Amino acid sequence: MGISIYIIISGAIGVLIGGLLAGLFIKNNSKKIEEEARERAKSLIREAEITAEGTKKDKILEAKEKYLKLKSDFEEEVGKKKNILITNENKLKQREQILSKEMEHVKRKEAELDSKKENLNAQLHAVQIRKDELDKVTHQRITDLEKVALLTREEAREQLIEMLKDEAATKASSHIKDILDQAKLSATKQAKKIVLDTIQRTATEHAIENCVSVFNIESDDVKGKIIGREGRNIRALEAATGVEIVVDDTPEAIIISGFDPVRREIARLALHRLVQDGRIHPARIEEVVAKTEKNIDEEIIEIGERTCIDLGIHGLHPELIKMVGRMRFRSSYGQNLLQHSREVAKLCATMAAEMGFNAKLARRAGLLHDIGKVYPEEAELPHAILGMELAKKHKEHPEVINAIGAHHDEIEMTSMLSPIVQACDAISGSRPGARREIMDSYIKRLKDLEDLALSFEGVNKCFAMQAGRELRVLVDADNVNDNTAGNLSFEISQKIEKEMQYPGQIKITVIREMRSVNYAK
Numbered sequence: 338m339g340i341s342i343y344i345i346i347s348g349a350i351g352v353l354i355g356g357l358l359a360g361l362f363i364k365n366n367s368k369k370i371e372e373e374a375r376e377r378a379k380s381l382i383r384e385a386e387i388t389a390e391g392t393k394k395d396k397i398l399e400a401k402e403k404y405l406k407l408k409s410d411f412e413e414e415v416g417k418k419k420n421i422l423i424t425n426e427n428k429l430k431q432r433e434q435i436l437s438k439e440m441e442h443v444k445r446k447e448a449e450l451d452s453k454k455e456n457l458n459a460q461l462h463a464v465q466i467r468k469d470e471l472d473k474v475t476h477q478r479i480t481d482l483e484k485v486a487l488l489t490r491e492e493a494r495e496q497l498i499e500m501l502k503d504e505a506a507t508k509a510s511s512h513i514k515d516i517l518d519q520a521k522l523s524a525t526k527q528a529k530k531i532v533l534d535t536i537q538r539t540a541t542e543h544a545i546e547n548c549v550s551v552f553n554i555e556s557d558d559v560k561g562k563i564i565g566r567e568g569r570n571i572r573a574l575e576a577a578t579g580v581e582i583v584v585d586d587t588p589e590a591i592i593i594s595g596f597d598p599v600r601r602e603i604a605r606l607a608l609h610r611l612v613q614d615g616r617i618h619p620a621r622i623e624e625v626v627a628k629t630e631k632n633i634d635e636e637i638i639e640i641g642e643r644t645c646i647d648l649g650i651h652g653l654h655p656e657l658i659k660m661v662g663r664m665r666f667r668s669s670y671g672q673n674l675l676q677h678s679r680e681v682a683k684l685c686a687t688m689a690a691e692m693g694f695n696a697k698l699a700r701r702a703g704l705l706h707d708i709g710k711v712y713p714e715e716a717e718l719p720h721a722i723l724g725m726e727l728a729k730k731h732k733e734h735p736e737v738i739n740a741i742g743a744h745h746d747e748i749e750m751t752s753m754l755s756p757i758v759q760a761c762d763a764i765s766g767s768r769p770g771a772r773r774e775i776m777d778s779y780i781k782r783l784k785d786l787e788d789l790a791l792s793f794e795g796v797n798k799c800f801a802m803q804a805g806r807e808l809r810v811l812v813d814a815d816n817v818n819d820n821t822a823g824n825l826s827f828e829i830s831q832k833i834e835k836e837m838q839y840p841g842q843i844k845i846t847v848i849r850e851m852r853s854v855n856y857a858k
Contacts, residue, residue: 461499479808504592508826513827522641552591554606562582563591563608563618573619577626578604598666603629637662646674650684650701661704663711674711677765680706684761685754694753702740702758709741721745791828795821807844809834814851822847 392419448451554560564571564584570583580595582604591608595601607629609616614625645653664675685703690696709724718726725742739756743750750756783801790799790810795817800809810829812822826847833843 349497385728444793552593552605554589554612558587559612560589560591562615563612563615565619569619570622574604574607574626577623580604598668599633599663602666603633606632634711637665638664640675644679644704648679648700648704649697650682650704653701655710655729657705657731660708660711660727663713664707667711674707678707680765681761684764685757688757688761689754692753692757694748694757696751698734698736699754699757701734702737702754703761706739706741706744706758706762719745719747721747757826782837782839786833786843789832789836793825793827793829805839805843807846810845810847812847812849814849817849822849 342779361624362784378638392653437835498855524571554563557689562570563574563582566575578595579600580593583592583594593601593604593608595604603626607622607626610625610629611622614621638659639662641658641660644661645651655743661675661678664678665673667674681698682703685699689699705724705728707720707724708727709718709720709722712723712727719746721742725738727749728738728741736752736754739748739751740755744759744762750759783805786805786808787799790796790808795812796810797813798811800811801807802809809831810825812825817825826845829847830843830845833845
């Protein structure tokens with residue numbers, strides 16, 4: 338019993354001592370863990386501070402580099418603008434110096450002109466004094482002659498003029514008639530045959546409009562898009578193409594106005610593409626116009642090459658081929674220039690073949706005769722001379738060069754090809770319907786033609802026929818004989834040449850009809 342109590346007490350004491358030792362161990366271990374956690378936290382904080390400091394320095398360096406770069410770019414831009422300003426200032430100074438020199442030169446010229454003017458006035462005064470003296474002497478001599486001749490000066494002049502006029506008219510009429518008869522015997526029949534055959538074998542076209550183009554649209558809503566806000570799209574299109582866009586009350590239509598058909602075609606095609614695309618604003622307009630211009634240039638070259646192939650012309654310089662293509666978009670008095678040149682080329686080839694000349698060379702000259710009208714730059718020379726210089730520059734045949742330069746008589750003709758080109762150009766341009774003519778001026782020209790013939794004595798009636806190419810004059814048979822009728826046709830032709838302007842030539846036919854009338858009662 339005593340041993341059991343002892344064992345129980347010993348066990349209890351052991352348990353108590355073990356509990357105390359376990360509590361002490363647990364307490365010491367938790368303190369150690371807490372200290373390790375604190376040390377780790379401090380280590381993490383130090384690492385974070387070091388990392389933050391490095392990041393801060395990097396950002397500061399990056400900001401400084403960006404600032405230095407912006408500062409360098411700004412200083413460079415300022416330097417460029419400063420240089421531009423200095424250059425412009427120097428140019429202005431140079432212009433001021435040039436203007437001042439020119440002003441001094443003008444002042445010197447004015448002083449010289451004033452001096453010359455004074456000298457001229459003095460000389461004119463001296464001449465006037467001498468003229469007065471001569472007039473006095475001349476008047477005295479005329480008075481003396483009138484006393485001797487028993488005629489006044491006016492009477493003597495009238496008698497002399499009448500005598501010379503009758504003699505000259507008789508001799509001139511006889512001489513002209515002989516020349517015309519001789520020329521008609523040898524040349525009229527063959528010339529008519531060649532010209533008529535040439536005209537009949539050539540197809541013709543009528544004049545076309547050459548000032549405006551009409552662009553049709555589906556509705557007025559599209560018209561509003563084309564105009565744009567406050568008209569900005571219209572202004573952008575006009576600035577890019579160089580034409581005038583007329584938007585009026587015409588339903589579903591816009592008028593493109595301009596003297597240059599190439600520009601009108603570019604504007605028309607650009608409008609078509611913009612309407613199809615639907616995006617219409619200034620930037621898009623400039624882009625579409627640039628593409629259209631490139632396409633038109635390619636089309637011009639293709640037209641020139643196709644024309645040369647159709648006419649059988651080979652070896653033409655590429656620049657001349659391009660200018661031939663540009664003829665498609667040019668007109669002369671309403672007649673399409675390319676069609677006119679093709680027509681002249683065919684006429685020249687036909688006429689040259691009939692006369693036994695080189696038809697290929699004539700066709701080449703006919704195609705190129707108006708090449709000066711499509712020269713891309715403004716020039717002060719006549720188009721015939723300009724075309725001759727272009728042909729010479731691109732090493733064309735000398736006869737072709739002369740034919741181009743001489744087809745409007747600017748230079749002397751040196752080959753038989755030149756009059757052929759001139760004649761065919763006149764045939765193509767002067768036929769009825771080839772070129773546009775305002776109706777009022779056309780009727781007035783015919784009326785003036787008839788009035789001119791009616792002003793001659795002995796003319797009863799007059800009729801302008803064949804679009805003003807022929808004038809038929811009916812005269813009074815009792816007052817005008819056969820010889821006078823011949824003189825009358827010549828006088829009418831001379832007066833027409835002096836007083837009227839007309840294309841080609843006008844044939845004057847004087848008709849004298851003698852009628853004998855009796856009555857049976």
